[in-house]
Amino acid sequence: MNGDDRWDDDARAAYQLPIEGEEQARDRAILRLRRESAKRRTGMGAWWVDPDGLRMRPALAAVCVLAVLVIGAWSGAGWMASRGVRAPRPSIATLPSGSTAVTFVFRAPGATRVSLVGDFNGWDPEATPLARATTGEIWIAQVPLEHGLHAYAFVIDGRDWAPDPSAPLAPVATFGRRNSLLVVGEDQAL
Amino acid sequence: MRRLLALALASSLLAPGRASGDESEEARLRARLKPELATPVIEVVRSAAAQGLPTAPLVARALEGASRQAGDEAILEAVRGYAAGLAAARRALGSTARAAELDAGAGALMAGVPEDSLASLKRARPSGSLVIPLVVLSDFVARGVPVANASNAVLAATRAGAADPALLRMRERIDERILRGEAPTGASREGLRELLMKTPGTPKERGSREPRERRQP
Amino acid sequence: MTDAELVAHAVAGDVGAFEGLVARHHADCLRFAAHMLGDRIEAEDVVQETLLRAYRSLGTYQERQQFRPWLFRILVNRCRTAAGRAHARRLRTAVELTPGAAIVRDATDGFELRSRLSRAMEGLDEVHREAFVLKLGEGLEYEEIARITGASVPALKMRVKRARDQIRARWEELEHDERR
Known part of the structure; x- marks a missing residue:
């Protein structure tokens, strides 16, 4: 590796350090998206872009806004927890050296529980549950993984094991069904 | 200092695999496998470590088999087969091959x-x-x-x-x-x-x- | 699921599928915006605007496109707009991206690296910063960057080279100062 390559690697490593509070920012983005989606579905939302759409006396409006904020903060935290969305919390974004946060997304219609098993969690179906997205079919988990090769699968309702349809397959079905393969940290060459 | 840390990190990433057995790996195997299965599996893992082969894929196969409720013989056979695959991969890829390359190579060889x-x-x-x-x-x-x-x-x-x-x-x-x-x-x-x-x-x-x-x- | 599959489900009305895309790409978007704008809070706003705009524009997404470059095209435009606002025009970097604002994988070493990169990028104009970050930071192909930014591939290569030379020179000065 020459000096140019080494400098590129150093600069890239500096660039790719995680941004503090990224998870919380992502949760806030998802909440905003859900609000946008709800507005679209119900047809609500035109009023606030139309200045004439809603008129109210200022004092009453202030009381309403306060009530919305208090109720929203209280119910929002519970709702987020029930949805598996982490509430914003003060923390430093940390990842172990040589690891990358990987997002797994799996579609499982009709499932009530989905978990991720793989080399990274001892193939323990209880270790890494996926969170259900707003609608019922999409399940999501974000997991810090060490750089290298990982075999993994999804477990649906604690019984059915399935590979990730979008990932490379392991060449051998060692125990009856194939696993999926994931390579972390290998495809970042400039 | 930073360069030293970077070199240490690079070395750990480039290392072909642990040269000795890993006590925490053995503890995990004993915790998840029946004693009569854990013992021969650990023997295979130790033998691989003594040859300088990566042991994590072997432990992973054993734990995967346990989670999938495979039979003892099937688990032991899978671990032994993977160890042989890792050794063959190193023959083909050379002694400088990294653990992940040997792991991927073993899978390819086992598929024919x-x-x-x-x-x-x-x-x-x-x-x-x-x-x-x-x-x-x-x-x-x-x-x-x-x-x-x-x-x-x-x-x-x-x-x-x-x-x-x-x-x-x-x-x-x-x-x-x-x-x-x-x-x-x-x-x-x-x-x-x-x-x-x-x-x-x-x-x-x-x-x-x-x-x-x-x-x- | 692939991005294309998630987009197809999102277009069919499944907002959960778009959440999957957000989960997958948010970190990259936030990192890019933070480096472009030098302001973590502003970056978060821009990324939210980008994701909402992408969600509303899914109908224009073509199946043969890769989702990430498509999303980055929206993001780059939002960053340009934000950078054009008076309070972000200075491309604040070193001060606001360092303590407590954008960190850290691993103790002080990562902090030092990030801080040095931020300071080395100070003063770099928007187009050079954009090209450098998309190429070296995000690892995109020149053809993809051309589609995202609207610049030609030769122009982008020149911008990346100039940006890299300038950043590296400043980086090495800073490294030298840190050792003293």
Whole structure:
């Protein structure tokens, strides 16, 4: 590796350090998206872009806004927890050296529980549950993984094991069904 | 200081595997396997460690088997087979191969890819990582591409200088074709042709048994 | 699921599928915006605007496109707009991206690296910063960057080279100062 390559690697490593509070920012983005989606579905939302759409006396409006904020903060935290969305919390974004946060997304219609098993969690179906997205079919988990090769699968309702349809397959079905393969940290060459 | 840390990190990433057994691995195996199974599995793991082979994939196979509620014999057979695959992968890829390369290489060999093909891949990319090419090769075999065609597609692409992202895109294209109902052999040929058309530079396809692909300027 | 599959489900009305895309790409978007704008809070706003705009524009997404470059095209435009606002025009970097604002994988070493990169990028104009970050930071192909930014590939290569030379020179000065 020459000096140019080494400098590129150093600069890239500096660039790719995680941004503090990224998870919380992502949760806030998802909440905003859900609000946008709800507005679209119900047809609500035109009023606030139309200045004439809603008129109210200022004092009453202030009381309403306060009530919305208090109720929203209280119910929002519970709702987020029930949805598996982490509430914003003060923390430093940390990842172990040589690891990358990987997002797994799996579609499982009709499932009530989905978990991720793989080399990274001892193939323990209880270790890494996926969170259900707003609608019922999409399940999501974000997991810090060490750089290298990982075999993994999804477990649906604690019984059915399935590979990730979008990932490379392991060449051998060692125990009856194939696993999926994931390579972390290998495809970042400039 | 930072350079020292970077060197330490690089060394850990480049290390071919732990040279000695890992007590925490053995503890995990004892916690999850019955004693009569844990003992022979740990023997295989220790033997692999003594040979300088990576042990994490062996532990992973045993734990996977336990979670899938496989029989003791099947688990032990899987662990032994993988250990043999890792040793064969090191023969083919050389003693400097990293743990992830040996892991990927073992899988490919166990699927029937000949050691010669792995050695050819190593010659085609002597200093770069072979993990992605081996994973792509394994995926093709898993999806029904005959081993010879799969090996030649990955080898020709690697010789042409295709980088890892291009290989991964080729895999996606070929998988899409197979899912649409195309025959795996034809799908792999078309996927390779598309890749070579997009790969800059002259493809170095000497020695490949795959028909030489024409590239558009 | 692939991005293309998630987009197809999102277009069909499944907002959960778009959440999958957000989960997958948010970190990259936030990192890019933070480096472009030098302001973590502003970056978060821009990324939210980008994701909402992408969600509303899914109908224009073509299946043959890769989702990430498509999303980055929207993001780059939003960053340009934000950078054009008076309070972000200075491309604040070193001060606001360092303590407590954008960190850290691993103790002080990562902090030092990030801080040095931020300071080395100070003063770099928007187009050079954009090209450098998309190429070296995000690892995109020049053809993809051309589609995202609207610049030609030769122009982008020149911008990346100039940006890299300038950043590296400043980086090495800073490294030298840190050792003293």
